Amino acid sequence: MFFASDNTSAAAPSVMSAVLAANEGYARGYGADPIMARVTAELRAMFEAPDAVVHLVATGTAANALALATFIQPWQAVFCHRHAHIAEDECGAPEFFTNGAKLALVDGAHGKMTPEALTQALGSTGESGVHGVQRGILSLTNVTEAGTVYTPAEIAALTALAKERGLPCHLDGARFANALVATGATPAQMTWQAGIDAVSFGGTKNGCLGVEAVVIFDPAKDWELQLRRKRGGHLFSKNRFLAAQMEGYLQDGAWLHLAEHANAMATRLATGLAAIPDATQRHPVQANMMFPEWPEGTHERLEAAGAVYYRFPAPAGREGARLVTSWSTTEADVDAFLAAFAT
Ligand SMILES: Cc1ncc(COP(=O)(O)O)c(C=O)c1O
Structure with missing residues (x-):
């Protein structure tokens, strides 16, 4: 009767066997291992995005903060739901990693921002010239913090408003798999086809030991994300063990x-x-x-x-x-x- 969180569960068998299988012989460090090459190819195929940038980190907070920082400047705003994990549960990491970007909180019942509330927030930000914070990025969460789910069409309606202003869009997918099976959408439909530019693709809550993938659909962002991850202390020396978790997680649709x-x-x-x-x-x-x-x-x-x-x-x-x-x-x-x- 342990319902405190999905992170209270053990790691799934396919994840543990992949980690054990990776515990043989030698492999290059810092992401140059063969398992990472396979995971990158697999995630690209899964998202139907052959050029996607794929890098692994060990926490959802790091995935979110690094993804956001890769897209915005310190004087810009992240539009997110009032109760978003990035707003309430990351100890200011998004602000810290972006060098001080402001979170602009958007309302909406049941953890989902409404197009009206987002329109209002977008309209009231960046309108006072040099004196005000500028518009930066939209960040949505799926599954939301209220346990509800955005459909791809709902995501597309929100990202369209951001895109009208020229803004990129991020998806906190700590529970991406749960949202996907709830809607029957494909990874591509839930993300880039609905206007999402970067995803924090969660693994930990759904059976990994501790791994999340940052997936960015613009290859031009690759180097910056790599530098930010290293500088943020999230480039793992023995990356093969993060990669192995992700490989075991994806194996046969696990x-x-x-x-x-x-x-x-x-x-x-x-x-x-x-x-x-x-x-x-x-x-x-x-x-x-x-x-x-x-x-x-x-x-x-x-x-x-x-x-x-x-x-x-x-x-x-x-x-x-x-x-x-x-x-x-x-x-x-x-x-x-x-x-x-x-x-
Ligand atoms: C919506 C959401 N995003 C991100 C995270 C990632 O958090 P952590 O840094 O604890 O892995 C969580 C975990 O509770 C979450 O619920």
């Missing part, structure tokens, strides 16, 4: 199967919760994360039964939770959690 399972467990959990009197969901459940609320006193019962999750603020008389399922969540975990409501 990454999609793992996400399908995580999402299916979330559906099972949400369906069960819907039958529990007075339990409600704050946001639609569309991938592998949900934010239910229930009457006061319930947390103690669930936790006494062994459930682990984060509490979330809720209105008086109610208690909120964040529950995340993963590739390793079992039906038995979900059913035991639901049964604990009756204890």
Whole structure:
């Protein structure tokens, strides 16, 4: 009954066997290893982008901050949702790595910015000449921080507004696989075909030990991203072990199967919760994360039964939770959690 986060799960078997297989003999360091060459080719094929820039880092924060920094100047703004991970959970890393770019917060229900709110934010930034911060980049998150999912059409509608202003667009895909299987889109449809220029392609939450790929569709950005990654301390000497994780993750579509399972467990959990009197969901459940609320006193019962999750603020008389399922969540975990409501 461990629903605290998808990063509380172990690493997936295909990832671990790839790492063990990589632990033989010698390989050049700093990304010049043969596994990295294969991973680059595989990610390019997967995104249908033969010239894409592909580099690995170990955290989602690094992927986001380095990708953003590669596109903007310190006097520019990153347009992101008010509750974006880059705004609330990265300790100012995007501002730090961009040398001080400002985050311009955009509203929208259920973790998704609306075209109207983005239009408003774009219109009110960069209008006071040298005195004001200039428009820089749009950053979207999919799966969103509220557990909802943007379709490629919704992404395209938002990126079109940014493109009208000549801005590039970034996608925080810490849970990219979960968003993809939720929509049935291809990686290309979710990204460059919908106006995305750079993706933080997550691996860690969905079964890796610790690896994320920064994928940028403009090859001219390659050298700058490489320099920024080194300077930011994220060029791994034994890169082969990052590459091996990614290779094991992609092998035979493992990454999609793992996400399908995580999402299916979330559906099972949400369906069960819907039958529990007075339990409600704050946001639609569309991938592998949900934010239910229930009457006061319930947390103690669930936790006494062994459930682990984060509490979330809720209105008086109610208690909120964040529950995340993963590739390793079992039906038995979900059913035991639901049964604990009756204890
Ligand atoms: C939406 C989102 N982006 C990025 C990250 C990456 O974070 P970390 O730096 O902890 O790997 C997370 C992790 O919680 C996340 O939820």
